[in-house]
Amino acid sequence: MNIVVCVKYVPDATADRHFESDNTVDRDGTPGLLSELDEYGVEQALQLKEKGGDEETTVTALTIGPESAVEAVKKALQMGADKGVHVVDDAIAGSDAIATSKVLAEAIKKIGDVDVVMCGLASTDAGMSVVPAMLAERLDLPQVTQGSVVESQGKDFRIKRDGDTATEVIGASAPLLLSVTDQSGEARYPSFKGIMAAKKKPLDTWSLSDIGVDAGEVGLASAWTAVESTEARPPRTQGEIVKDEDGSGATALVGFLASKKFI
Numbered sequence: 001m002n003i004v005v006c007v008k009y010v011p012d013a014t015a016d017r018h019f020e021s022d023n024t025v026d027r028d029g030t031p032g033l034l035s036e037l038d039e040y041g042v043e044q045a046l047q048l049k050e051k052g053g054d055e056e057t058t059v060t061a062l063t064i065g066p067e068s069a070v071e072a073v074k075k076a077l078q079m080g081a082d083k084g085v086h087v088v089d090d091a092i093a094g095s096d097a098i099a100t101s102k103v104l105a106e107a108i109k110k111i112g113d114v115d116v117v118m119c120g121l122a123s124t125d126a127g128m129s130v131v132p133a134m135l136a137e138r139l140d141l142p143q144v145t146q147g148s149v150v151e152s153q154g155k156d157f158r159i160k161r162d163g164d165t166a167t168e169v170i171g172a173s174a175p176l177l178l179s180v181t182d183q184s185g186e187a188r189y190p191s192f193k194g195i196m197a198a199k200k201k202p203l204d205t206w207s208l209s210d211i212g213v214d215a216g217e218v219g220l221a222s223a224w225t226a227v228e229s230t231e232a233r234p235p236r237t238q239g240e241i242v243k244d245e246d247g248s249g250a251t252a253l254v255g256f257l258a259s260k261k262f263i
Contacts, residue, residue: 001057001155001174004108005045005118006135007038007076009069010125022220023227024094025125027066034075037120039187044150044180045118046080046188051152058082060111064092064103070203077198078190084203085111091208094220097126101134103218106211108139115155119179121146136177144172148183 011017011030018026034042042061049057061076063069064087073084087107095103108114117139122129129146136143147159147170155174160167162183190198208215216222242252257263 001115003045003059003116004114007063007072008035008123009072010035019230034072035124041118041120042076043187077201078195087206089208091215091219095218096223099218105138110211115174117177121181132179141177142172143177145179147180
């Protein structure tokens, strides 16, 4: 079985994040890491590999982004993925979800003979959670998305998708696209052995021309939406202390909640 797991290098949520002058995220001046939600996708891909036998299943980690984005692939290789592909091209900068799905789809086609395209729930920097569905449409694959539990028998898959009022059970046969939530199972940490082995694993770097994508189809100028302005979050102010000496504390609390439209 051939599995491609899509991963993304995102700004560290604990770092001081900024925007560029064109209102895109500053990805070069902010420390980054493999998106936590994508780690669950890597974990499920590796579990499928272990279930199928190491020599029978290949896991390829795929990412697009600037040069620093290769670190996301390296982390996946350290966790146990077999190969890595990094699509890097200056023209990609500022791409929206539509263009991102286009680049990913063409890269997956170039990898070829893919049985399972694995994705996380969403990227932690954008949180849109639409790329898996777009990717399935572009690849003409059935989508089995937002799985909290993944079960497989050969190339037959079934997931449980937890909703607000019910849990759905959805099944499909490979080739397919499968995405998982953070409830699907704790992602493993890279071992020292895995870190050392990752240095010898193949990692290909492709440009847009390598996968047959026109630079005019991607990037900020081709995005369907635009961020018009950004402003820094105001510094936190000292909270108001309400002393309930005369029994008015509850009234003050209700008034505060109402002013913030919490009630």
